[in-house]
Amino acid sequence: xxxxxxxxxxVICKSGTxxxxxxxxxxxxATTMFWYRQFPKQSLMLMATxxxxxxxxxxxxxxxxxxxxxxxxxxxxxxxxxxAHPEDSSFYICSARGGPLTDTQxxxxxxRLTVL
Amino acid sequence: GESVGLHLxxxxxxxxxxxxxxxxxxxxxxxxxxxxxxxSGKGPQFIIDIRSNMDxxxxxxxxxxxxxxxxxxxxxxxxTQPGDSAVYFCAEKMKGGKLIFGQGTELSVKP
Numbered sequence: 001x002x003x004x005x006x007x008x009x010x011v012i013c014k015s016g017t018x019x020x021x022x023x024x025x026x027x028x029x030a031t032t033m034f035w036y037r038q039f040p041k042q043s044l045m046l047m048a049t050x051x052x053x054x055x056x057x058x059x060x061x062x063x064x065x066x067x068x069x070x071x072x073x074x075x076x077x078x079x080x081x082x083x084a085h086p087e088d089s090s091f092y093i094c095s096a097r098g099g100p101l102t103d104t105q106x107x108x109x110x111x112r113l114t115v116l
Numbered sequence: 117g118e119s120v121g122l123h124l125x126x127x128x129x130x131x132x133x134x135x136x137x138x139x140x141x142x143x144x145x146x147x148x149x150x151x152x153x154x155x156s157g158k159g160p161q162f163i164i165d166i167r168s169n170m171d172x173x174x175x176x177x178x179x180x181x182x183x184x185x186x187x188x189x190x191x192x193x194x195x196t197q198p199g200d201s202a203v204y205f206c207a208e209k210m211k212g213g214k215l216i217f218g219q220g221t222e223l224s225v226k227p
Contacts, residue, residue, distance in 0.1 A: 006159075032213060043205060044160070044217045057212070093159050095215075103148045103209055107159035 002028045004096050006108035013084055014116055021079045021111045023094030029074035030096035034105065035067075038091040050077045084115045128224045135193040137221045139206035144187060148209035151180060151191045154220075155202045163191070163204075193223075201225045 003026040013019050023033055031052050036044040048069050049057045056069035068080040077096075081088055091112055095105040129135050141149070147168040152160035166173045166180045166189075173180050179192040189206050203222045207215040 004159075034214060043219050046214055046216070049212060049214055097213055103213065104150070104162065104165060105215060106162065107152070110157070110159045112157070
């Protein structure tokens, strides 16, 4: 199947700092990428839908000014957690869809964010 | 609101037995469903999918059944192996292509 990578895999930061997470589709062009967060022992919760060249669509309750998403190319989307706080500590996972005619989403390995 | 849920949060089976993981969905208009496997600390891994115009689809050791009448989805794993131990999620495709995930079932395989 298609390969999606994330970087970094793990990050620890101080409260108040910003953290950028990258999501790349390695062997296909992803017109749409999705960002999820997952707390321990819980399911994945969709945060936003990222379309190449346009603004992201955020799910209800997700602060767009806190979770900045940029999808500048067909192979890269970034999620920036601004002014991170301990409650933002979570497992962040991205997924990529190959195109409008494809429903299957391929997931990255996730990024573990710990805010001290 | 619309949601996808699972009946059993945990499932323990003996190695070699068959496993059945269930899922209920609420949106009768959904036309695409996926099962994912997630190992600890990793991202979800695609297992198998099914469209609403099908009742059954088979893969290698896995079968997905879709019952649209009662809005129920199941994943069957044949001859379960220790490597199958993970959390399994069903997901339902919504408008715009986004997926809504069920709560997950943790499968534990005893040797």
